Amino acid sequence: MADVIIIGGGAAGLMAGITAARQGASVVVLERMKEPGKKMMITGKGRCNITNACPMEEFIPNLPGNGKFLFSALQQFTNDDLLRFFQEQGLETVTERGGRVFPATGKAKDVIAVFRFALQKAGGRLVTGAQATGFTVKPGQVTGIRYRTVENDGRRDGQDFRSQTKGKMKLGPEHTLDAGAVIVCTGGASYPGTGSDGNFVPVLEMLGLSIEPLLPALVPLQPEEGFTEDLEGLQLKNVEASVLADGKVVAKEFGELQFIRGGIAGPICLTMSRKVARLQHYNQPELELSIDLKPALSDEKLEARLIRDFQEFSKLRLAEVVRKLLPQPLVESVLDTAFLVGKKQVSQVSKEERLALVQAVKHFTIPLMGTRPLAEAIVTAGGVALKEIDPKTMKSKRIAGLYFAGEVMDVDGYTGGFNLQAAFSSGYVAGLHAAKQVLNR
Ligand SMILES: Cc1cc2nc3c(=O)[nH]c(=O)nc-3n(C[C@H](O)[C@H](O)[C@H](O)COP(=O)(O)OP(=O)(O)OC[C@H]3O[C@@H](n4cnc5c(N)ncnc54)[C@H](O)[C@@H]3O)c2cc1C
Structure with a gap:
C-alpha cells in the first residue's frame, strides 16, 4: 500500500513523486525500464534543455498543442520555481541562445541524478523494472495498480532509441499494489526505446477515458x-x-x-x-x-541580379552562374525544376527561361x-483528452483517485525547453494535489 503511486519515472513522474513525498505522502514511482529518465537522458542532444528563461506568458504560445490547458499549472510551478529547485539541489544552470536553459555541467545525467536524490531524500521509493499493466478499481474509483516485473526490456546496448520495444519485453507474473491515488505519467509514444511507447494507452481506454489519436509533432x-x-x-x-x-x-x-x-x-x-x-x-x-x-530578394530583384550576372559572366554556362547564387547540391535540382539545361551558355538564355529560373529559386517545391513516423518525433501530440482532466489539479474529472501529468496528456510544445517545463509543472501540480487528497488536506 502507498498513498500515491506514480506510473512512469520520467520528467513528470519524478517531479510528481518528489512533490507528493515532500507533502508527507508515502510514494512509489514505478518505472518499467532499468533506469528512470531514459528519455530525459537524450534531451537537448544529451545536455537536457530543462526549461526556457522567457516570461511565463510566452510559454502558452510555445505550446501549440493545447498550451492554454496548462495556464494554471505553469503558474503553480514556474520556470523560476524549477530553477530554484535545481539550485537547492546544487545543480547550476546556464541560459543560452533563445532562452534555452541547460545544466551548467552540460550533462542530462546530472539532472536525473538530482531527481533521484531529491526523491530519495523526500522519502519516495523508486521501483525500476516494473511495468504497470492495469488498475484495481471500485465503481468510479481507482484503488491501486496491477504491475509486472520486467525480466528483459528487450533492448541491446547502443540500440537506437527510435526502435520499438513493443512485443520484445519479457514480463514476470502480475502483482497488485493498493494506493490512495495513482498518477499516470507514462509519456508519449516517440523514441519508444526509451520506454515511452504508448503501452499504457489501451489500459486507459479500457477505463473508459477518451484518448486523442497519438500523432508525431516535432518530427522531420x-x-x-x-x-x-x-x-x-x-x-x-x-x-x-x-x-x-x-x-x-x-x-x-x-x-x-x-x-x-x-x-x-x-x-x-x-x-x-x-x-x-x-x-x-x-x-x-x-x-x-x-x-x-x-527570401531577401523579391522576384524583381532576383531577376535583376540574374541579368547582371548573365551580363558579367556571359561566357559561362548556366549551371556555373547559378552556382554563384545557390549551394552546389541545389544547382541541378533547381535547373531541373525550371526545365533548364545547365550546359547552356548564359548568353543564350531567353527571358522566359530566366523568369522560370526566378520561379524555381523562389518556389523550390x-x-x-x-x-516521418511517430517513433522519430521529439514529442507526441494527442493522448488523454483534456476534457477528462481538471487543469487546476490534474485530477480525472470522472474517476476518483486518478491523476495525469506530462506528455501522456494531449499537450505538446515547440523545442526550447517548453516540453520539459510542461512535464515538470504538471507533475508538480498532480503530485501536490494527489498528496493533499490522500492526506485529507
Ligand atoms: C530526442 C529528444 C530530445 C528532446 N529534447 C528536449 C529538450 O531538450 N527539452 C525539452 O523540453 N523537451 C525535449 N524533449 C521532449 C521531452 O523529453 C518530453 O516531452 C518529456 O520527457 C516528457 O516527460 P514525461 O515524463 O511526460 O514522459 P517521459 O519522459 O517519456 O517518461 C515516461 C516514463 O514512463 C515510463 N513508462 C511508460 N509506460 C510505463 C508503464 N506501463 N509502467 C511503468 N513505466 C512506464 C517510460 O519508461 C518513461 O520512463 C525531447 C524528446 C526527444 C525524444
Whole structure:
C-alpha cells in the first residue's frame, strides 16, 4: 500500500513523486525500464534543455498543442520555481541562445541524478523494472495498480532509441499494489526505446477515458521518394519554407532546414510538422513543401541580379552562374525544376527561361508524403483528452483517485525547453494535489 503511486519515472513522474513525498505522502514511482529518465537522458542532444528563461506568458504560445490547458499549472510551478529547485539541489544552470536553459555541467545525467536524490531524500521509493499493466478499481474509483516485473526490456546496448520495444519485453507474473491515488505519467509514444511507447494507452481506454489519436509533432517531414536523395546532408540557412495543402499555404517559417536520409529536418520543418501530421491524419490533402531559397530578394530583384550576372559572366554556362547564387547540391535540382539545361551558355538564355529560373529559386517545391513516423518525433501530440482532466489539479474529472501529468496528456510544445517545463509543472501540480487528497488536506 502507498498513498500515491506514480506510473512512469520520467520528467513528470519524478517531479510528481518528489512533490507528493515532500507533502508527507508515502510514494512509489514505478518505472518499467532499468533506469528512470531514459528519455530525459537524450534531451537537448544529451545536455537536457530543462526549461526556457522567457516570461511565463510566452510559454502558452510555445505550446501549440493545447498550451492554454496548462495556464494554471505553469503558474503553480514556474520556470523560476524549477530553477530554484535545481539550485537547492546544487545543480547550476546556464541560459543560452533563445532562452534555452541547460545544466551548467552540460550533462542530462546530472539532472536525473538530482531527481533521484531529491526523491530519495523526500522519502519516495523508486521501483525500476516494473511495468504497470492495469488498475484495481471500485465503481468510479481507482484503488491501486496491477504491475509486472520486467525480466528483459528487450533492448541491446547502443540500440537506437527510435526502435520499438513493443512485443520484445519479457514480463514476470502480475502483482497488485493498493494506493490512495495513482498518477499516470507514462509519456508519449516517440523514441519508444526509451520506454515511452504508448503501452499504457489501451489500459486507459479500457477505463473508459477518451484518448486523442497519438500523432508525431516535432518530427522531420517526409518527401516523396526520389525527390531529395541528391540533397542528403545539405543544410540551408535563412530560407523561407511553406507547407501547401491542396495548393494552399497552411504554414510558413523562416530559418534553417536540413536534408537528411529520407527526410527534411531542421528547426523550421520540425515546427511545421505538427500541422502536416494532423493534415495527413485527418484530411489527406496533397502536400508540398515550397522553399524560397532567396527570401531577401523579391522576384524583381532576383531577376535583376540574374541579368547582371548573365551580363558579367556571359561566357559561362548556366549551371556555373547559378552556382554563384545557390549551394552546389541545389544547382541541378533547381535547373531541373525550371526545365533548364545547365550546359547552356548564359548568353543564350531567353527571358522566359530566366523568369522560370526566378520561379524555381523562389518556389523550390518538393512533394511530401507527410511526416516521418511517430517513433522519430521529439514529442507526441494527442493522448488523454483534456476534457477528462481538471487543469487546476490534474485530477480525472470522472474517476476518483486518478491523476495525469506530462506528455501522456494531449499537450505538446515547440523545442526550447517548453516540453520539459510542461512535464515538470504538471507533475508538480498532480503530485501536490494527489498528496493533499490522500492526506485529507
Ligand atoms: C530526442 C529528444 C530530445 C528532446 N529534447 C528536449 C529538450 O531538450 N527539452 C525539452 O523540453 N523537451 C525535449 N524533449 C521532449 C521531452 O523529453 C518530453 O516531452 C518529456 O520527457 C516528457 O516527460 P514525461 O515524463 O511526460 O514522459 P517521459 O519522459 O517519456 O517518461 C515516461 C516514463 O514512463 C515510463 N513508462 C511508460 N509506460 C510505463 C508503464 N506501463 N509502467 C511503468 N513505466 C512506464 C517510460 O519508461 C518513461 O520512463 C525531447 C524528446 C526527444 C525524444
